[in-house]
Amino acid sequence: MLVNINSILAKARQGRYGVGAFNTSNLEITQAIIQAAELLNAPVIVATSEKAIQYAGIENLSQLVITMAKKAKIPVALHLDHGKSFDIVKECIKHNYTSVMIDASHLSFKENLRLTKQVVKYAHKRGVSVEAEIGRLAGIEDDIKVKKDEAIYTDPDEAKRFAHESGCDALAIAIGTSHGAYKFKGKPKLRIDILKEIAEIVKMPLVLHGASGVKIKWISRVNKFGGQLAHTRGVPDNLIKQAVKYSISKINTDTDLRIAFTAGVREYLIKNPEGFDPRKIIGLARDMMQQVVEDRIKIFGSKNKALPPLP
Numbered sequence: 001m002l003v004n005i006n007s008i009l010a011k012a013r014q015g016r017y018g019v020g021a022f023n024t025s026n027l028e029i030t031q032a033i034i035q036a037a038e039l040l041n042a043p044v045i046v047a048t049s050e051k052a053i054q055y056a057g058i059e060n061l062s063q064l065v066i067t068m069a070k071k072a073k074i075p076v077a078l079h080l081d082h083g084k085s086f087d088i089v090k091e092c093i094k095h096n097y098t099s100v101m102i103d104a105s106h107l108s109f110k111e112n113l114r115l116t117k118q119v120v121k122y123a124h125k126r127g128v129s130v131e132a133e134i135g136r137l138a139g140i141e142d143d144i145k146v147k148k149d150e151a152i153y154t155d156p157d158e159a160k161r162f163a164h165e166s167g168c169d170a171l172a173i174a175i176g177t178s179h180g181a182y183k184f185k186g187k188p189k190l191r192i193d194i195l196k197e198i199a200e201i202v203k204m205p206l207v208l209h210g211a212s213g214v215k216i217k218w219i220s221r222v223n224k225f226g227g228q229l230a231h232t233r234g235v236p237d238n239l240i241k242q243a244v245k246y247s248i249s250k251i252n253t254d255t256d257l258r259i260a261f262t263a264g265v266r267e268y269l270i271k272n273p274e275g276f277d278p279r280k281i282i283g284l285a286r287d288m289m290q291q292v293v294e295d296r297i298k299i300f301g302s303k304n305k306a307l308p309p310l311p
């Protein structure tokens with residue numbers, strides 16, 4: 001069923017588990033996400049970035065997700081990831097997204113607040129939830145690049161003021177994660193101390209971006225069949241498990257799906273040099289992405305947290 005994201009995240013915050021927000025840009029990724037969630041009876045968020053929307057077309061992509069969400073036995077929210085302007089927010093709401101993110105974290109506190117308030121007013125009138133962001137993550141997400149030295153940890157007092165004054169429904173914070181596959185130079189570290197402080201004073205679901213695990217096993221699978229991905233480190237499972245105890249209710253994952261997709265396509269083509277059936281080539285990738293989504297759901301603790309299906 002297609003649902004408002006607030007119903008999913010309020011329960012997650014209360015139950016101290018995380019709900020996965022997985023990025024899609026096509027049919028097979030969406031199937032992998034929803035099938036995994038159904039199999040594990042977990043609520044799930046399907047997210048599309050602006051780049052994904054440009055790639056697939058907003059009508060195609062939203063209709064695809066909504067059609068599958070409505071048929072699913074579990075709650076599914078359709079979410080705009082990193083919306084950078086009021087225009088894209090309006091466009092998504094027009095196409096029945098149930099949640100939007102306005103990311104004005106690159107602007108000053110004042111400007112971020114002003115734009116977020118404007119979005120909240122517009123979205124709430126139409127029954128749509130809003131995620132905002134305060135603090136900046138390093139890394140690359142689609143076209144959005146932030147250098148490491150421009151990344152800023154979220155200030156707890158600012159977060160409190162921002163959450164209160166903007167009226168947003170969920171807040172993305174920066175505690176040391178970063179977008180993309182290359183997250184940590186040394187030992188992975190998250191500022192759980194900052195998160196604790198924020199969780200105590202900001203009484204709403206918090207969001208962790210740039211949280212992919214970038215597991216060695218998947219990097220190796222890509223490289224085994226001719227890939228040349230560097231062995232890097234993502235966010236370890238134990239840090240994710242700690243974070244969900246402190247109001248991290250939504251956890252974004254994109255990179256892990258991309259890596260699994262690449263592993264599947266490479267493996268199929270190398271093992272079947274005579275193959276040219278797109279369904280088989282992408283089919284294996286879809287199975288591998290589903291495996292990743294299942295693994296993530298188990299780590300986040302949202303397995304069996306879907307409401308029982310309505311009679």
Ligand SMILES: [Zn+2]
Nearest residue numbers: 141209210252
């Ligand atoms: Zn993000």
